[in-house]
Amino acid sequence: MEGKKTKLVIAIDGFSSCGKSTMAKDIAKRMEYIYVDTGAMYRAVTLYAIRHQMILEDEVSKEALVQDLDKIVITFQYDENSKSNETYLNGENVENEIRQLEVSNSVSLIAAIAEVRHHLVRLQQVFGNDSGVVMDGRDIGTVVFPNADLKIFMTADPMIRAKRRFDELTEKGEMVSLEAILANVEKRDHIDQTRDESPLVKADDAIVLDNSHLTPKEQTALVMQWIEDKIDKKDL
Numbered sequence: 585m586e587g588k589k590t591k592l593v594i595a596i597d598g599f600s601s602c603g604k605s606t607m608a609k610d611i612a613k614r615m616e617y618i619y620v621d622t623g624a625m626y627r628a629v630t631l632y633a634i635r636h637q638m639i640l641e642d643e644v645s646k647e648a649l650v651q652d653l654d655k656i657v658i659t660f661q662y663d664e665n666s667k668s669n670e671t672y673l674n675g676e677n678v679e680n681e682i683r684q685l686e687v688s689n690s691v692s693l694i695a696a697i698a699e700v701r702h703h704l705v706r707l708q709q710v711f712g713n714d715s716g717v718v719m720d721g722r723d724i725g726t727v728v729f730p731n732a733d734l735k736i737f738m739t740a741d742p743m744i745r746a747k748r749r750f751d752e753l754t755e756k757g758e759m760v761s762l763e764a765i766l767a768n769v770e771k772r773d774h775i776d777q778t779r780d781e782s783p784l785v786k787a788d789d790a791i792v793l794d795n796s797h798l799t800p801k802e803q804t805a806l807v808m809q810w811i812e813d814k815i816d817k818k819d820l
């Protein structure tokens with residue numbers, strides 16, 4: 585299938601920590617598409633806000649942050665060691681820092697700000713200009729690429745998601761509790777689904793993928809079949 589001429593825009597949305605980016609990266613590699621982790625962009629803006637004391641006990645200095653948006657430059661660079669794109673904030677590699685619980689605890693507040701969303705969505709849409717892109721987030725199939733060729737809405741049992749994230753962070757040496765992770769996952773899902781600006785919602789034409797009991801290999805195999813079907817239809 586690699587090298588086929590027809591290039592798709594693939595949108596992957598869904599709840600926190602269910603495996604969206606794992607799957608998106610795998611698909612992008614197999615298809616030789618660009619992969620864009622939009623969550624990393626919201627996380628980088630959040631890290632900037634934390635470092636500039638713009639978040640105090642769940643209160644965000646919105647005006648100050650919005651004023652600074654043009655000063656926040658987010659880029660991705662391929663890293664040979666991790667064999668994946670890593671996130672840079674104003675030239676500094678922040679890939680590890682943006683995954684820490686401190687950032688996770690504030691990111692949904694930052695992502696609820698309309699001006700932040702408009703700014704990042706504009707940047708994300710540029711990545712899709714050439715098509716051949718896999719993008720994951722919360723509003724990709726609904727707002728960023730409403731005409732995406734394939735839309736997937738991922739979900740899994742909240743406890744299973746929390747355990748996956750817990751294993752990942754403890755493996756990296758972060759001292760966290762499963763309870764704190766579960767609380768964060770559930771709180772973010774709630775804020776993401778109930779915010780006014782482009783809330784997390786399944787697009788009408790998205791396929792639901794519950795991967796609670798699927799391995800990464802199994803979920804990729806399933807999605808590769810859906811991609812093949814889409815390409816066959818387009819090539820007709």
Ligand SMILES: Nc1ncnc2c1ncn2[C@@H]1O[C@H](COP(=O)(O)OP(=O)(O)O)[C@@H](O)[C@H]1O
Pocket residue numbers: 599600601602603604605606607748749751752795798799800803
């Ligand atoms: N199908 C799966 N089964 C078990 N663990 C998974 C599966 N998919 C992903 N993971 C693991 O779950 C964690 C969260 O995955 P990630 O791709 O970061 O999720 P998301 O992008 O939705 O937040 C990672 O540690 C990843 O390795």
Ligand SMILES: Nc1ccn([C@@H]2O[C@H](COP(=O)(O)OP(=O)(O)O)[C@@H](O)[C@H]2O)c(=O)n1
Pocket residue numbers: 599600601602622623624626627691692693695696720721722723724772773776
């Ligand atoms: N397109 C996107 C991507 C992320 N986000 C926000 O950014 C947060 C972090 O996204 P993420 O994809 O890194 O989160 P995880 O699913 O990896 O935990 C989410 O909880 C949302 O609040 C968003 O609002 N829209």
